[in-house]
Amino acid sequence: MSVPSRPFSRRPVSTLAALCLCCASITLGTAAYAGRAARPSADPSEFDYPPLPASGSVEMDIGPDSPVFDFHSGKSAYRAFRLPEGADPYLVDVVSYLVRAKDLDKAQVFYPFIAILTEDMLVSRTSDVDAVHFDLPVLERTSRPAYRLTVAVDPVTTHERYMVIFTSEELIEHGAPEVPTDNGAEPEASPRTFAGAAPYGTVRVIVQPMKAHAPNDARR
Secondary structure, three states: OOOOOOOEEOOOOOOHHHHOOOHHHOOOOOHHHOOOOOOOOOOHHHOOOOEOOOOEEEEEEEOOOOOEEEEOOEEEEOEEEEOOOOOOOEEEEEEEEOEOOOOHHHOEEOOOEEEEEEOOOOEEEEEOHHHOEEEOOOOOOOOOOEEEEEEEEOOOOOOEEEEEEEOOHHHHHHOOOEEOOOOOOOOEEOOOOOOEEOOOEEEEEEEEEHHHOOOOOOOO
16 A cells, blocks of 8 residues: 655654744634643653554543643644554554534544654654545444544654654634635635544554555454
């Protein structure tokens, strides 16, 4: 399975701190964080990075008790992990489940963005909303509606060691970005998104060897 490189950007920056917004200039104006006390932003080198399994999955809630950081896309709760080390490339799926709602048009999801860091805490790659795709609960890909992004990691050639999962405060405040149409008409919302953006959600991270990745794998 090939993984498109377009949704990910490589940034010539020295640390994840260069992606964040200055803490002194941030105001919690979004409704998603209204009433919450701002937590001090930590240096990324001080994040907690529990290890991901070499093969398998972990599921976690990203919620009000999660740590918060000022990323390039705004303030967000996050979870961070140490990537598996080894000699062979592998794929990491980040699956974020829809918050159930009676009306589908009122459903929300924690749109997962990621930043990948090297062993020296240099930012190797970041993702945006174009990396996220809707997953229907078919072909055993997932047991319930979710959004998914997939990234290939080669620990030998890239020395990528850490992954941070967060979301976009701008997406929560303003919705999906508008994209130009082919016929010159007014821009329209990105076709990759339809659910509302939520500041919190349930996320599963799945690690599989590159050769084992298949459409009917048990990634529920």
